[in-house]
Amino acid sequence: MYTKLRAHIEQIVPLTDDEFALIQSHFHYRKVRKHQYLIQEGDSVVYSYFVLSGLLKLSSVDANDKEHILHFAMDDWWVSDYQAYFTRSRATMSLDCLEDAEVLYISLDDDNKLFAALPKLEHFFWKKSQSSYIASQQRILSLLSTSAKERYEQLLKQYPSLVQRVNKTLIASYLGVSRETLSRLSS
């Protein structure tokens, strides 16, 4: 299971066996079942997760109990309520499993120890953080500028399998449209 993490990091930063052994010793493995939560709103957020398999969603519930989906997370994604994680504060988001999943996870303290011992890992996480930021900007632009129909088509193109794996209520919540609008678009 750690092979996947190594291959993922080595896409950006080459590692020796000793370096990867050091990295591996700071991570833990967990299996989670469909419907289980890794983070619940109000929890302390101690861990950042690397998804090995399965499907998760990061979401937030507003004052009217309506759920809004920040993003889905599948193989090779890093996911957490990062605001809470980095500031050691309480979660304002929830992270739960839409399918059985396997994750590796690391605490912020272990993260920091690992960076001190292996500074080149910061380069890796900086690159990942850049990509996440750029993807977020594209999503903002898409929410500002595209119609529900265009957003649905973008999603189909970007994550063709997602539409099969996730029910329409959740897809609607990710796109920021009503369930009825989505039914019209996808019928």
Add this chain to the structure above:
Amino acid sequence: MYTKLRAHIEQIVPLTDDEFALIQSHFHYRKVRKHQYLIQEGDSVVYSYFVLSGLLKLSSVDANDKEHILHFAMDDWWVSDYQAYFTRSRATMSLDCLEDAEVLYISLDDDNKLFAALPKLEHFFWKKSQSSYIASQQRILSLLSTSAKERYEQLLKQYPSLVQRVNKTLIASYLGVSRETLSRLSS
């Protein structure tokens, strides 16, 4: 003018005078007037900008010639079309001045040289990139979950001076609402 950059970096990473001299030698200074562009859609994006003073906007124009504002940028902000910058591709966004501005700027090649010479700078940029990503996630959530009225009130609270400095058409474009809706909210 470089004092500001040093103070800004030292909020996260302490520097010796020699280290800062090295950083400074990789940056350039430029004064830009209101209405001038630092990046125009279709340009090669060579530089990342650190704003010393003034006010800029990063925006994108859709197929119907409607402008959408990713964000405004003022003192101490880093701004560029980062997708184009990091992939050395053509700009899909524009960066222009809403007020006379002063910026420092650095090319990706100089960025990379600087990181090789001073790896702790990657820690600084990783932290900045984290903050930008977290802020983007908040903006996505706000676009998904809040009414135009709530978004306007959030903006007033977060950047009270902005509403005085920027005309209402641009504020409406940032909030993703029509000019008419904004007039109703702000009257």
